[in-house]
Amino acid sequence: MLITGAGRGLGRELARQYAEDGWRVVACGRACPAHDFEGRVEFQLLDTADPASIHDLAVRLAGRPLDVLVNNAAIRSEASGLLGFDPDEFLRVVRTNTLGPLLLARALRQNLVAGGMRIIANIGSRAGSMAEGLLDDYDDDYAYRCSKAALNMAGAQLAQDLRVDGITVLSLHPGWVKTDMGGVEADLAAEDSARGLRTIINSATIEDTGSFRTFDGKHIGW
Template sequence: MTSSIDRVGARERRTVLITGASRGLGRELAALYAGDGWRVIACVRGQASFDGNIETQSLDVSDSASITALGRGLEGIAIDVLINNAGIRGDTGGLATLDDEDFVEVMRINALAPLLLARALQANLVAGEKRIIANISSRAGSLAEGTLDDDDGDYAYRCSKAALNMATVKLAQDLRKDGITVLSLHPGWVKTDMGGDEAQVPVATSAAGLKARIDGAGMADSGSFRGYDGRRISW
């Protein structure tokens, strides 16, 4: 593990930056990309150790100053793929337990932070070859499908992912001139700390599917919403 950012030979291989990489889906994605020969910049809050040649950067996505500092620290580094994976669920008790501070915090981390990261790293992405922003969203944020088989009372999480989906569409429009592809991706109900014991999709399966969607994406896919298995999800 290393926390330094080496600018020498930076374009010898493609580079991916992953937020929320200390555990769960983010950690699995970091391992997959590193195993595939990519340069991996794993953004974590606090301390984290990784096997293999994975670089770490300190990042608190709830703090706009931390995001700005990350962008400054990575100035001049070409980034091929930005994966906005960091997220929290918040309260799940429904309307009766809805808390304003909890709601705002979930929105800040799940919906606002990806926009701030896209802005902070826009020049890095333009300098890259792949030029992809992958927002890890959720079917729970789909107005058409989000409550078809799920009646959990997680108002903040659902609203934040719906907002993130709109952010994907807007970014896809605004960044098309720069040749940047922007995706919303549903990872499935993944067996992680957030997903819980009843989750159905192994983290390795979800991460492999997401990587396949990201690696195969082009401008024709920009502004789309798909599952880890490739299925198109309704907005």
């Protein structure tokens, strides 16, 4: 399996848990992590905002089967609010959070076809839900919200297009997780979020393709 944004936070915890369970994990990040991974983890450099980096990764992995692709890498805008965001920063967030996962799905499609499980898990956010994203969340990070809403649509389209290959595409909300991105006030430990996400990923079938769920299995309105 391959996990992006695995140098720290939720991605690193997912890599740790999967490796501990005996999976062979390809952990990807923009820079080598400060602390080495343990177990069956191979690190690969990858900048999901750079199409050339995605292409190079696909070349290095050519012919290698992948059971699962977890598109976890994401960033937030440095300035939020309608008056605060910068257009270039906005586009940088979209390139990382939306375009990157879409290009990876395309680049690694044949790797997934060669795998046994054939699952793409996009780690999205309830913040990108048109139906529920603003109900109890007052964050005004336009770039992050829009990028995750667009990722939802990309996932829905991929679910339709990749069904012919038997590839299941999931949109998953990890919860408000205590990571560098989530902050210390978050209410969910990375270990618990990763455990819940793994339960959904490991039990997914083609009948689940195109679904949008929380880490504990609840369905989210689009």
